[in-house]
């Protein structure tokens with residue numbers, strides 16, 4: 001068991017303040033500044049020493065964020081790199097890969113995307129058919145991925161591909177870090193029903209991956225993928241966290257430009273979470289705050305949101321004590337879906353038919369309409385509600401596993417994407 005941490009947060013804050021006095025210079029480039037943060041271990045205080053961290057509890061990260069904000073300094077980048085790639089690499093990759101990827105991910109020199117889903121493998125991710133074949137000192141990859149957020153400006157992808165077709169479906173998968181800027185990788189944007197284009201299709205046609213870019217062991221990619229998925233379930237919404245400065249120096253200017261690009265695909269994420277923060281304000285503005293049914297729905301929503309927040313804090317406290325993310329992430333994700341849907345329903349009751357309008361004169365300049373068409377994404381991204389319920393049933397409640405006929409046979413013999421022809425009408 002991990003020893004409980006016995007340090008003093010006030011001492012840590014004091015030490016950080018001394019360090020910031022000596023090291024924060026607004027005229028540094030963003031990479032130079034983040035290199036200082038990383039080398040001193042303040043970039044990711046909960047990560048290991050030598051890996052941009054200090055081995056401190058996770059809650060120190062919020063102290064660092066506060067102090068950086070106070071002095072007007074930018075922190076580490078947000079997104080797939082910091083939230084999914086780096087934690088997965090720290091847990092599973094070779095020391096050589098950690099040396100190569102952790103530091104530039106923290107400084108923002110490389111950006112990542114997640115190449116998991118395929119047209120025929122979403123919930124049943126282990127049915128993926130993108131294949132990687134060893135060819136000399138490189139892997140050659142062929143296949144198609146889909147719904148890949150931010151793939152259009154990623155330098156590397158977290159790629160799952162099949163390397164052994166004679167193993168059962170979970171056994172023949174390998175996890176790679178694939179370079180995105182190469183001839184064999186084609187990224188095509190997809191437009192969503194809310195008008196944004198955050199996702200892409202990624203076509204892999206003879207794409208090359210260096211031999212050493214395997215994260216974990218060849219054929220053990222499923223276990224590595226589970227780590228990424230567990231982090232994804234807990235992924236908080238990205239937030240604009242840059243301090244304001246009247247005359248920003250170079251580091252802040254570069255961070256702001258970086259954020260404008262990195263946040264573009266996530267601009268609608270507050271709306272997909274349901275905009276609980278706007279519910280009371282809107283009810284008052286539209287004179288619905290005296291409607292007993294609306295009031296009751298709002299009270300239910302706020303209670304749900306508050307309880308979910310406490311659950312998330314309990315999970316964060318467990319993490320701060322060194323526990324890895326577990327199936328409880330599924331409960332948080334289910335709660336987010338329920339809250340988003342309840343908030344969208346209330347916004348619809350308050351706004352009425354006008355809630356469907358966008359553009360000039362629409363409620364909150366189209367924000368309510370965007371909530372209504374963005375909320376369904378919460379129940380899908382990072383594993384659908386039904387899949388989270390399966391996880392809760394099997395791993396928390398200990399109920400029997402979902403029946404499956406394809407778990408133990410070589411993947412080569414599993415029927416894939418087979419469409420049954422309609423029965424011929426007898427004359």
Ligand SMILES: Cc1cc2nc3c(=O)[nH]c(=O)nc-3n(C[C@H](O)[C@H](O)[C@H](O)COP(=O)(O)OP(=O)(O)OC[C@H]3O[C@@H](n4cnc5c(N)ncnc54)[C@H](O)[C@@H]3O)c2cc1C
Pocket residue numbers: 113114115116117118119121122123124146147148149150377378380381382383384385386387390402
């Ligand atoms: C906002 C967003 C961002 C995303 N970003 C990425 C990304 O960056 N990278 C990436 O690789 N993917 C990404 N995805 C894809 C996402 O992971 C998949 O959409 C998701 O896993 C569901 O897969 P699917 O769309 O193929 O649906 P399917 O798996 O085809 O599911 C269809 C329906 O069947 C239900 N169903 C399926 N299996 C079961 C079962 N066993 N029991 C009960 N019901 C079941 C599902 O719950 C769902 O309702 C993103 C999706 C969204 C919405």
